[in-house]
Amino acid sequence: MGRCIGILTAGGDSPGLNAAIRAVGRALAQKDIYLLGFKDGFEGLAFDKCEYLDNSTFSGILTRGGTILGTSRHKPHKMPVGKKFIDMTGAIVENYHKHQLEGLICLGGGGTHKSALRLMKQGLNIITMPKTIDNDLAETDTSIGFDTATDIATHAIDSLHSTASSHNRIILVEVMGHRAGWLTLYSGIAGGADVILIPEVPYDIKYIAEAILRRNREGKKFSIVPVAEGAMSIDVAAKFDKLHKQKAEAKDKDAAEKISDKLAELDRLNSGATLRISQQLEEMTGLESRVTILGHLQRGGVPSAADRLLATRLGVECAQSIIEGKFGVMMSARGGNVIPVPIEDVAGKLKLVPADDILLNAARNSGISFGDC
Numbered sequence: 001m002g003r004c005i006g007i008l009t010a011g012g013d014s015p016g017l018n019a020a021i022r023a024v025g026r027a028l029a030q031k032d033i034y035l036l037g038f039k040d041g042f043e044g045l046a047f048d049k050c051e052y053l054d055n056s057t058f059s060g061i062l063t064r065g066g067t068i069l070g071t072s073r074h075k076p077h078k079m080p081v082g083k084k085f086i087d088m089t090g091a092i093v094e095n096y097h098k099h100q101l102e103g104l105i106c107l108g109g110g111g112t113h114k115s116a117l118r119l120m121k122q123g124l125n126i127i128t129m130p131k132t133i134d135n136d137l138a139e140t141d142t143s144i145g146f147d148t149a150t151d152i153a154t155h156a157i158d159s160l161h162s163t164a165s166s167h168n169r170i171i172l173v174e175v176m177g178h179r180a181g182w183l184t185l186y187s188g189i190a191g192g193a194d195v196i197l198i199p200e201v202p203y204d205i206k207y208i209a210e211a212i213l214r215r216n217r218e219g220k221k222f223s224i225v226p227v228a229e230g231a232m233s234i235d236v237a238a239k240f241d242k243l244h245k246q247k248a249e250a251k252d253k254d255a256a257e258k259i260s261d262k263l264a265e266l267d268r269l270n271s272g273a274t275l276r277i278s279q280q281l282e283e284m285t286g287l288e289s290r291v292t293i294l295g296h297l298q299r300g301g302v303p304s305a306a307d308r309l310l311a312t313r314l315g316v317e318c319a320q321s322i323i324e325g326k327f328g329v330m331m332s333a334r335g336g337n338v339i340p341v342p343i344e345d346v347a348g349k350l351k352l353v354p355a356d357d358i359l360l361n362a363a364r365n366s367g368i369s370f371g372d373c
């Protein structure tokens with residue numbers, strides 16, 4: 001066996017992962033570098049579940065959604081074994097060396113990049129590609145899967161228009177994104193939404209009701225309201241801010257952990273906000289309201305052409321970096337280019353919708369309400 005590189009996909013699946021595996025595998029094969037695929041994310045590396053990938057594996061997968069390698073959210077240092085969580089970092093390092101890997105390709109989002117950095121610190125050569133339908137990874141314009149998910153959510157919003165208008169209803173459509181509102185913002189604008197609610201712009205229910213009643217007075221008897229999973233009221237946002245400040249000022253690790261638990265609890269209480277907003281709006285406007293939760297539909301199906309192209313560009317550049325022996329970077333999409341950025345600059349950071357985002361402001365200026373004024 002000659003030069004060999006490991007590959008895994010971790011975190012939630014995203015359309016376009018197979019296109020990326022295919023691109024990197026085919027480009028490496030040109031240089032006779034083997035690709036060893038680990039199953040189900042970091043779990044495969046921890047328990048040595050793997051198989052060699054060759055050109056026959058890559059055949060026909062460009063258009064397939066999901067990931068041929070399988071995925072999981074399991075972390076190297078907190079791997080579920082029976083009912084316990086075990087630190088499997090040692091086993092991972094051992095398996096990496098056992099297969100005489102030159103490096104490991106990790107395709108993933110925020111959690112994957114944190115795990116990748118941990119493994120780098122154990123001496124593993126890691127290279128990553130950005131994948132998340134949430135588009136919340138730092139240091140890259142976009143990520144594999146975001147375009148497809150935006151298309152799916154946009155088509156759903158398109159379809160909801162006719163039924164909302166036939167029944168003179170408010171329809172709230174819940175879109176994925178616990179922390180970042182990119183998917184809701186992009187699909188909301190593309191789908192012609194009337195109100196858009198994202199975590200970065202806390203809402204006051206009275207402004208949402210006002211925007212809907214204003215439309216009603218203008219003769220538009222229905223409204224479409226995309227709501228990000230993590231959308232929050234100004235009251236909830238104030239509670240989050242307070243806890244985040246307390247965490248930053250925490251005296252020790254124990255105190256910080258206790259506040260993390262409170263943050264998780266607040267997160268849990270806030271989920272389901274879409275249903276509550278719907279009930280509040282019925283009471284405040286006197287209009288009928290319905291909720292559609294898109295859920296995992298947004299991650300399913302075939303990747304869009306844009307995601308196939310992005311995955312192919314990133315995959316081929318990733319292979320080039322491996323051929324040159326350059327690791328420790330995420331292959332990032334910047335403008336029309338693929339730029340390697342240090343994994344340290346990505347891990348643990350979130351890319352949120354900034355207040356001065358061009359599309360956010362275009363939406364505001366075209367009359368879309370964000371429920372904040």
Ligand code: F6P
Binds near residue numbers: 109132134177178229
């Ligand atoms: O991380 C991407 C994401 O799709 C989020 O938008 C969503 O909140 C979450 O995954 C759902 O995770 P799971 O598939 O584990 O339910």
